[in-house]
Amino acid sequence: GENVEQHPSTLSVQEGDSAVIKCTYSDSASNYFPWYKQELGKRPQLIIDIRSNVGEKKDQRIAVTLNKTAKHFSLHITETQPEDSAVYFCAASKGVTGGGNKLTFGTGTQLKVEL
Amino acid sequence: GAVVSQHPSRVICKSGTSVKIECRSLDFQATTMFWYRQFPKKSLMLMATSNEGSKATYEQGVEKDKFLINHASLTLSTLTVTSAHPEDSSFYICSSGGKGNQPQHFGDGTRLSIL
Numbered sequence: 001g002e003n004v005e006q007h008p009s010t011l012s013v014q015e016g017d018s019a020v021i022k023c024t025y026s027d028s029a030s031n032y033f034p035w036y037k038q039e040l041g042k043r044p045q046l047i048i049d050i051r052s053n054v055g056e057k058k059d060q061r062i063a064v065t066l067n068k069t070a071k072h073f074s075l076h077i078t079e080t081q082p083e084d085s086a087v088y089f090c091a092a093s094k095g096v097t098g099g100g101n102k103l104t105f106g107t108g109t110q111l112k113v114e115l
Numbered sequence: 116g117a118v119v120s121q122h123p124s125r126v127i128c129k130s131g132t133s134v135k136i137e138c139r140s141l142d143f144q145a146t147t148m149f150w151y152r153q154f155p156k157k158s159l160m161l162m163a164t165s166n167e168g169s170k171a172t173y174e175q176g177v178e179k180d181k182f183l184i185n186h187a188s189l190t191l192s193t194l195t196v197t198s199a200h201p202e203d204s205s206f207y208i209c210s211s212g213g214k215g216n217q218p219q220h221f222g223d224g225t226r227l228s229i230l
């Protein structure tokens with residue numbers, strides 16, 4: 001089955017700096033890669049996703065890049081703010097979208113943005 | 116966008132009690148619902164996939180007689196933790212995305228504490 005590895009497990013940055021979280025996946029058939037943000041005690045919230053026919057996607061301060069050949073994808077957060085502090089999970093799924101296909105999650109990254 | 120409503124949000128009960136958790140899709144037809152379990156500071160582990168009108172598919176190592184799943188309609192899936200014990204204490208969360216290009220969205224989760 002699919003295996004998703006995520007690094008680093010913790011990341012501390014100064015406010016205004018950039019943060020990068022990296023994930024690798026094992027199953028070349030995976031073609032949908034969402035990123036979720038989870039605050040303590042709350043549900044994961046989708047922040048950005050990318051499909052395998054695209055190499056990069058950007059939404060304001062958040063961007064995701066995908067390298068299908070190397071089977072890795074990354075989350076980039078620029079101009080970090082204290083409210084960006086949370087746990088971030090990457091995930092991988094087969095199929096056109098994640099709607100009806102199960103997600104395999106990475107182990108999570110605790111991001112702390114310090115003032 | 117897809118909205119999933121999950122109840123209850125918090126359950127505290129005695130060992131041996133059975134607990135039912137409900138997830139409802141509010142603005143779409145949830146043909147498939149995914150059930151996850153999350154331990155503190157850990158990732159989401161898929162327990163089972165429920166499909167409307169058919170038997171659920173359980174992940175390896177998940178006891179189907181312990182975690183009963185029912186998906187009798189396109190808007191409701193339930194997870195029943197039978198004869199719960201302290202080791203069943205965890206955060207249980209459902210997700211669904213309907214059909215087509217809908218990404219998965221999560222319910223608010225249920226924090227289960229077995230005394």
